[in-house]
Amino acid sequence: MTARILDGKAIAAEIRGETAQQTADWVAKGGKQPCLAAVLVGSDPASEVYVRNKQRACERAGIDSQLHRLDASTSQAELIAVVERLNNDPHVDGILVQLPLPAGLDEREILDVVDPMKDVDAFSPENVGLLVQGRPRFLPCTPHGVVQLLKRCQIPVPGKHVVVIGRSDIVGKPMALLLAARDGTCGPEAANATVTIAHSQSDDLEGIVRSGDIIVAAVGRPEMVRGSWLKPGAVVIDVGINRVGDRLVGDVHFEEASAVASAITPVPGGVGPLTIAMLLQNTLMAAKLKTGKA
Numbered sequence: 672m673t674a675r676i677l678d679g680k681a682i683a684a685e686i687r688g689e690t691a692q693q694t695a696d697w698v699a700k701g702g703k704q705p706c707l708a709a710v711l712v713g714s715d716p717a718s719e720v721y722v723r724n725k726q727r728a729c730e731r732a733g734i735d736s737q738l739h740r741l742d743a744s745t746s747q748a749e750l751i752a753v754v755e756r757l758n759n760d761p762h763v764d765g766i767l768v769q770l771p772l773p774a775g776l777d778e779r780e781i782l783d784v785v786d787p788m789k790d791v792d793a794f795s796p797e798n799v800g801l802l803v804q805g806r807p808r809f810l811p812c813t814p815h816g817v818v819q820l821l822k823r824c825q826i827p828v829p830g831k832h833v834v835v836i837g838r839s840d841i842v843g844k845p846m847a848l849l850l851a852a853r854d855g856t857c858g859p860e861a862a863n864a865t866v867t868i869a870h871s872q873s874d875d876l877e878g879i880v881r882s883g884d885i886i887v888a889a890v891g892r893p894e895m896v897r898g899s900w901l902k903p904g905a906v907v908i909d910v911g912i913n914r915v916g917d918r919l920v921g922d923v924h925f926e927e928a929s930a931v932a933s934a935i936t937p938v939p940g941g942v943g944p945l946t947i948a949m950l951l952q953n954t955l956m957a958a959k960l961k962t963g964k965a
């Protein structure tokens with residue numbers, strides 16, 4: 672079997688186009704141009720690329736953007752003060768603090784300060800809580816991107832066994848919630864899957880992965896999931912982005928997996944671009960929510 676390649680880059684472009692149109696319609700009707708403020712602390716090269724790509728995507732979608740660059744030596748109190756200033760700035764609709772933060776800064780405490788109505792990453796406790804309760808405000812970008820990818824590639828999810836490998840706050844946990852959501856919860860994104868969360872400490876991880884119809888790999892370990900771990904015909908969604916020398920690889924061994932799976936996302940060009948596409952949607956939604964017209 673040679674797996675079908677799920678072209679996340681093309682789907683992200685399609686979604687960005689839809690958001691650009693929706694933004695133009697909103698502004699034409701007298702709505703305020705949405706504005707996204709990104710906070711980048713330090714100069715991690717990958718974060719620099721992601722923030723630049725977010726700004727470029729905003730520009731192309733007709734969304735205003737700001738970049739607040741802070742030195743790696745910024746203190747916790749200084750960073751909190753910047754976030755609070757953005758919370759109180761009426762021009763700013765969406766705020767994101769690019770992760771990871773430099774060592775010494777308490778990520779959780781910073782994310783707790785972001786105004787939940789401007790929290791377009793959906794990382795604040797209030798927005799995570801709403802998602803858990805099945806009445807989300809903003810959907811978290813990467814998991815929402817995965818659900819859109821599955822939907823737009825017409826991959827059947829209801830009733831399927833999805834194995835999510837990884838339990839991070841950003842991907843694993845919200846991914847499992849969205850995929851397991853029942854109709855009428857989590858909006859049209861409800862997926863009605865049977866979900867297993869597996870991780871590095873799971874007994875018989877290979878056996879668990881082999882029981883999955885759909886595998887979402889988000890462990891952060893280069894090429895950890897081997898082709899021999901997969902059920903023939905499984906769908907493989909690789910959320911990992913790992914730099915190995917000058918190569919970018921996912922958490923799945925792509926060549927081996929492609930020989931066994933029915934469909935697979937590449938790295939790069941799979942899930943990554945969808946994260947940014949979904950961020951734009953959340954930013955437009957934040958601008959609309961402010962007026963009570965979302």
Ligand SMILES: Nc1nc2c(c(=O)[nH]1)N[C@@H](CN(C=O)c1ccc(C(=O)N[C@@H](CCC(=O)O)C(=O)O)cc1)CN2
Pocket residue numbers: 717720721767768769770771792812813912919938939940941942943944945946947
């Ligand atoms: N505040 C946030 N921080 C981080 C998030 C996030 O959603 N919010 N996610 C990741 C980084 N990230 C966005 O911020 C992100 C990662 C990767 C991509 C992407 O398009 N990747 C490309 C490859 C690009 C490359 O060469 O590195 C791909 O997969 O094709 C977009 C966004 C952690 N931090």
Ligand SMILES: [Mg+2]
Pocket residue numbers: 679909910911936937938939940941942943944
């Ligand atoms: Mg990818």
